[in-house]
Amino acid sequence: MKNYTLSNEPTSATCPACGLLCDDLILNATGSESVKNGCAKSITFFEQSFQTDISASASLFGKPCDLNTAISAAADILRKSKQPLFAGLGTEVQGMRALMRLAEKSNATLDHMHSESTVRNTLTMQNSGWLTTTLAEIKNRADVILAIGTDIVSSHPRFFEKLVWNTDSLFNKPTPEIIYLSVPAENTQAGIAPNGTPPTVIPADTASIPEIVNALNALLHHKKIKAETVGGVAVSTLQAVADKLKSAQYAVVVWSAASLKFSHAELTVQSIVQLINTLNENSRAAGFPLNSGDGDTSINNTSTWLSGYPTRSRLVNSKPEYDTYHFSTKKQSKLCDALLWVSTFNPHSPPDIKTPTIVIGHPNTQLEHQPDVFIPVGIPGVDHAGLMFRVDSSITLPLKKLRDNHLPSLSDVISKIEASL
């Protein structure tokens, strides 16, 4: 039996595996099958984390070396680099604070591994703003939930369990009505209420989401639509959705920018925002953008208060610059002269870039091409404490250290690299 925790007593934990950041987990010393309040994602996360090789050694081109040698090799690479790219950025607040200091010293460009999705939301917010809500408001107020292009549970498994099918709510609201738009029917099981009431499922191609949302907007503005169907959906069906949203006490529209995989998806997010704004002229409704994980919300917030900008950003002579187009990993992979890849929650591999590469991350990171430097570090919320922003950005929760080992934290390693620059 694997010893999971510092003591043999059950230990409460906060799970960083998704944006819900559930802090009601209880880990038993006996193994993952007894993670209380766990979900598919959290069990996988903790199992994977506890199976890591805690004796993993740093390496240079695949050859084991001690930590200090690896740190000075990493510092060498950054010292010689004129425009390094810090990518991945799978970390929490404290790790990001350290990375920002190092970025300032080394004129780095910063981009998170999931920012392709995040940027779709950020651009919308910067263009028109939005009206959003948080988990406890959904739990206590939502009576209609419209999920657009996302089944929610694939990325945020306990959403329905914790926030929708809860029996206790502050205002005695009815059991919420669930509407899935453009979600495969086989993925809508979570939307079946405990009493068996099925959700409304409106099938449509992802590519049709823009026109369907625009049609909903038109209907909310009492415009007549001459066509009988829009994006393959009957206009009468959309009218019924519009009516439900309008008559809701508190309608919540959920989307996941990650699932809107078509060009200029920010315009669709903007249409969703308009829909919510229109509803709020007479009744109450709010948006709920899902995130993608690996600390995306945490690093964006930290970057913003430290430099004034979310990622994709760059520090030039400690002056921050911001450009969501040019500072993407994809663009920068052709321009950068060094790569620092960070992924501490999951063993994500770096992109294959032909520059000197430093990988600092999960001890189980599988590396196809041996990087110049690999430094395994502890997993936040398992090997060391940390701080994490929830999907709704309003809540920051502490992550706990759950076990003892010699793996350094990302911020320790980064601070040492910074010191030896």
Next chain:
Amino acid sequence: MITLLKNGKIYDPAHKKDGVIEDIYIYQGRVIPKPLEPSKISQTFDLSGKVVMAGAIDMHSHIGGGKMNIARMMLPELQQKQAQETKHLTEPEAHICTPHCSHNTTHHSIPSATDTGFRYIEMGYTAAFEPAISPVNARQAHLEMGDTPMIDKGGYAMLGNDDYFLRMLAAKKDQKAINDYVAWILHATQAIGIKVVNPGGINAFKFNQRRLNLDENNSHYQVSPREILQSLSRAVHELGIAKPLHVHCNNLGAAGNFETTLNTMGASDGLPMHLTHIQFHSYGTEGDKKFSSAAAQISEALNKNKHITADVGQILFGQTVTASGDAMMQHLNAKHANPKKSVIMDIECDAGCGVMPFKYRDQNYVNALQWAIGLEIFLSAEDPWRIFLTTDHPNGAPFTSYPHLIRLLMDKAFRNETFAKLNLDAQAMSNLASLEREYSLYDIAIMTRAGASKLIGLNDRGHLGVGASADITVYTDQADREAMFSKPDYVFKNGELVVRDGVVTKVVWGATHTAKPAFDIGVEKGLKDYFDKYQTMQLDNFKMSNDEISHDGRGSIVVHDKASL
């Protein structure tokens, strides 16, 4: 070991010193009496002819927390403009801006945490207080303030729209239970005061109410803003914390709201309350445009009601961003956003927020009159100990425009010259030009130092007496008060020289000021049940420990006790 500040002109209203020439001795971060052994003086600054004040304290400035980060995220264009005009040098001078920054309001409406600290200390401010910490967001607010160098900080926790409190009020829980909850919130959020924003209104907006007047009920709880103010002002008073309840009245920004403000002054039955950014709550409905100054009525009431203090929330012209917990009124006013965008949030059965960019224009009737109303209030308030200099940063203007505001208050000719350039209809509706008053250096020292320290209960700050923390600002006495207050000769933080000629010479980290009144821990029983049933985090994770602020070796916590005043 001992630092001597020699022959300065001391403005220290806490000790009734109005420009007396005196020496100040500093040892281990504190002001000490004249030492018996002069040989121990290791450093002497000749301050002959210089003006010496305690470090300034901003008692209301949005410097940290979710809504400021939303503002930054939403408005990269403002920051890009700011960055283009920012001179770049190596550290620590890396954060020095152009000589014009203090009076150009396009700058610094949303500084990063780092810039916030630098910009404040460069003006001689050594402390600033975040007035709107939503309890669920306290950790983020303290993280941002923890990354704000140079100055001391602290915050006021928002209550009065949270469902836990409103349930208690609706259930007619006794005052002791309310007091315990309020004290528990102060501990859990590491705050020094309690604020209420649009009492009951932010909550009512979640039930689709769009306005809430002082005696109108929240539709769900059937309690009124007046009851909320009574309960919270009494709790704050009975707990014995120094900072009176910080009140952002109902109906912010609405024509005719002055009546709500006047009535609010009476809502606490004579217990102390602080009405914040009162300029935004001093509007009448006279004239063709149905928008007029009610500064005269507000000032008269303020002068009469000795239990009321206020800060002004002056607006100054230019681009800024408004960031408020008042989701209800920000949603209502979002149509005025410039550029046209806004972020509104309902937050966690606890609070709300509304953030939108705003451009105050001197040729716009309403904006010009808002400018005049703020100054009318400043100049008509008789007691400088009960009125405070703020722009409600960044809502009326960035805090970097304080030197400009000080000049407007101290220099009648300059004020009238500016007034004469404004929208003519607005000029016709204001009596500003007839107000003769000019603030003195002593008045400014009260408003920005001694008064602010007394209001918040900072004990050893805001004055220069023996035992005071040696936060000290030294200015060259100049006729141009804006130039004078933009660039102090020296700023000392805890006795260390950190700014010379308006330039940061050493980076230091200030403390976080808190109040922690005693309470019955039994309050957690009801809270635990509530969190388990209705909230989405564990009670234990809601609470912030001292260690979270001090563990990195930079931050520290100071607990203030009214009894030690």
